[in-house]
Amino acid sequence: MTRQAATPVxxxxxxxxxxxxxxxxxxxxxxxESFLAVLDGFHEYREQIRFVACRQEGGAAFMAxxxxxxxxxxxxxxxxRGPGATNASIGLHxxxxxxxxxxxxxxxxxxxxxxxEAFQEVDYRQMFGPGTLGxxxxxxxxxxxxxxxxxVARAFHTAMQGRPGPVVLVLPEDMLTKPITAPVVxxxxxxxxxxxxxxxxxxxxxxxxxxxxxxxxxxxxxxxxATAALQRFAEAWQLPVGCAFRFQDLFDNAHPNYAGxxxxxxxxxxxxxxKDADLVLAIGPRLGEMTTGGYTLLQAPRPAQQLIHIHAGxxxxxxxxxxxxxxxxxxxxxxxxxxxxxxxxxVPWRDWTQAANADYRAxxxxxxxxxxxxxxxxxxxxxxxxxxxxxxxxAGNYSGWLHRFHRYTGLHRFxxxxxxxTSGAMGYGVPAAVAAALLQDRWxxxxxxxxxxxxxGQELATATGYGAKKLLVVVVxxxxxxxxxxxxxxxxxxxxxxxxxxxxxxAKLAEAFGFVAFKAERTEEVGPALQAAVAAGRxxxxxxxxxxxxxxxxxxxxxxxxxxxxxx
Numbered sequence: 001m002t003r004q005a006a007t008p009v010x011x012x013x014x015x016x017x018x019x020x021x022x023x024x025x026x027x028x029x030x031x032x033e034s035f036l037a038v039l040d041g042f043h044e045y046r047e048q049i050r051f052v053a054c055r056q057e058g059g060a061a062f063m064a065x066x067x068x069x070x071x072x073x074x075x076x077x078x079x080x081r082g083p084g085a086t087n088a089s090i091g092l093h094x095x096x097x098x099x100x101x102x103x104x105x106x107x108x109x110x111x112x113x114x115x116x117e118a119f120q121e122v123d124y125r126q127m128f129g130p131g132t133l134g135x136x137x138x139x140x141x142x143x144x145x146x147x148x149x150x151x152v153a154r155a156f157h158t159a160m161q162g163r164p165g166p167v168v169l170v171l172p173e174d175m176l177t178k179p180i181t182a183p184v185v186x187x188x189x190x191x192x193x194x195x196x197x198x199x200x201x202x203x204x205x206x207x208x209x210x211x212x213x214x215x216x217x218x219x220x221x222x223x224x225x226a227t228a229a230l231q232r233f234a235e236a237w238q239l240p241v242g243c244a245f246r247f248q249d250l251f252d253n254a255h256p257n258y259a260g261x262x263x264x265x266x267x268x269x270x271x272x273x274x275k276d277a278d279l280v281l282a283i284g285p286r287l288g289e290m291t292t293g294g295y296t297l298l299q300a301p302r303p304a305q306q307l308i309h310i311h312a313g314x315x316x317x318x319x320x321x322x323x324x325x326x327x328x329x330x331x332x333x334x335x336x337x338x339x340x341x342x343x344x345x346x347v348p349w350r351d352w353t354q355a356a357n358a359d360y361r362a363x364x365x366x367x368x369x370x371x372x373x374x375x376x377x378x379x380x381x382x383x384x385x386x387x388x389x390x391x392x393x394x395a396g397n398y399s400g401w402l403h404r405f406h407r408y409t410g411l412h413r414f415x416x417x418x419x420x421x422t423s424g425a426m427g428y429g430v431p432a433a434v435a436a437a438l439l440q441d442r443w444x445x446x447x448x449x450x451x452x453x454x455x456x457g458q459e460l461a462t463a464t465g466y467g468a469k470k471l472l473v474v475v476v477x478x479x480x481x482x483x484x485x486x487x488x489x490x491x492x493x494x495x496x497x498x499x500x501x502x503x504x505x506x507a508k509l510a511e512a513f514g515f516v517a518f519k520a521e522r523t524e525e526v527g528p529a530l531q532a533a534v535a536a537g538r539x540x541x542x543x544x545x546x547x548x549x550x551x552x553x554x555x556x557x558x559x560x561x562x563x564x565x566x567x568x
Contacts, residue, residue, distance in 0.1 A: 011180045265404065
């Protein structure tokens with residue numbers, strides 16, 4: 001259905017109407033003179049949609065990416081041409097690698113100035129060129145204002161269809177200031193691919209014949225109904241389920257079939273189990289470098305294990321891995337179809353599944369660290385905050401404690417609870433947390449490293465400016481780019497170069513942004529600080545001072561350096 005426009009409307013206003021028609025109530029961005037007509041449209045419809053003005057385009061793009069993860073529909077970001085677009089590119093790349101629906105609207109120079117290298121002009125089709133190895137699924141540019149609603153509808157469909165991902169829509173300034181009569185288009189409903197009966201029959205036959213099967217769930221396009229169906233399938237067939245890198249909330253981590261996360265810092269016993277499996281059923285993940293341990297847990301292009309790969313994007317199947325069975329299907333169709341497969345009366349892998357879960361539970365037991373124990377910090381946070389709390393992080397070794405010791409709840413119980421970049425983008429966690437706190441009435445916790453936090457820490461101003469309340473930022477400060485320092489000690493032991501950090505007083509910085517702030521250098525100081533933070537009634541920051549020697553949840557820099565020296 002379409003709504004016929006009775007009178008001409010400014011194209012910038014019609015664009016905002018089109019967003020409202022697609023169910024969008026919040027857009028993120030940094031204002032620019034190239035899309036003033038759109039900003040005026042946000043003012044015109046301010047009772048139905050809000051524009052959240054961020055402090056840097058990278059932060060705005062991360063917020064839109066988090067919005068896409070939380071809602072399952074495209075997150076919306078507006079930036080101006082040139083510097084605005086280049087700043088926003090990090091969020092676009094994150095959305096692409098994370099398979100997150102997102103639309104980046106970029107103001108462009110006026111049509112009559114194109115191809116002259118006008119002020120801040122960039123050719124975005126070349127910059128973001130679409131393709132499997134690009135940064136966007138599609139890059140469109142509006143050259144006829146009357147077609148603007150058509151382009152918006154196509155952007156929404158493209159972002160959600162098949163493998164979800166980001167779309168760029170370029171808006172020449174003069175296209176937004178023209179009166180148009182074209183009506184907005186009804187909300188996009190993406191086409192969904194379903195597994196064929198023949199494929200399901202073969203999958204059932206191969207699975208029933210296995211001895212040591214393992215499910216790896218991941219990727220975009222999951223819905224609460226789909227994750228609930230995945231759990232029913234795993235229960236009926238008594239299957240162990242691992243979650244791909246930073247998709248840990250696709251399966252309830254407290255479930256007896258959960259085997260752990262298959263990603264960076266993987267439990268060594270789970271890594272061995274992946275290699276020892278005789279059949280891997282990959283439901284949704286791309287099977288990228290992080291989930292496959294650098295393509296070693298599953299050898300490319302032909303794994304030693306039988307591989308059944310289900311993915312929403314046909315172009316992804318067979319791109320890296322060939323397998324016994326490749327199924328092009330959306331998660332909303334694949335998971336219920338699997339749940340409907342009749343399970344055998346008995347399976348030979350019951351002990352295998354129980355052992356996988358036992359290995360996961362044993363991995364939750366930390367080696368105590370003094371004076372500040374990050375594993376205990378995660379436990380204290382979990383004790384203070386309710387189930388369904390959203391956890392965010394960027395990139396860095398500090399995230400290993402969160403991924404290892406926090407037990408994510410399944411998506412079907414509370415919605416998304418993990419916002420984290422599979423692209424490994426530093427600076428993601430703070431903007432993602434701000435977006436989540438503004439979009440949903442749930443507690444949000446961001447765990448950030450000191451290097452990670454200062455990439456986008458200015459977005460604390462966005463949190464207080466727009467009234468976020470249930471937001472806790474935990475800064476893990478060890479005075480170094482920890483991941484890089486770890487790799488330096490492995491490859492060039494004792495030769496530190498470029499990885500030291502010189503940090504501000506994070507608590508005072510947070511207070512300047514209107515946060516309540518606390519500090520802790522010892523484990524026993526963390527509990528009282530968390531209690532006060534939760535009771536504060538406004539955003540809070542907890543600054544943790546950690547020894548730089550504490551490198552990962554499994555080792556120290558000293559141990560890594562000594563091992564490297566023994567090898568040399």
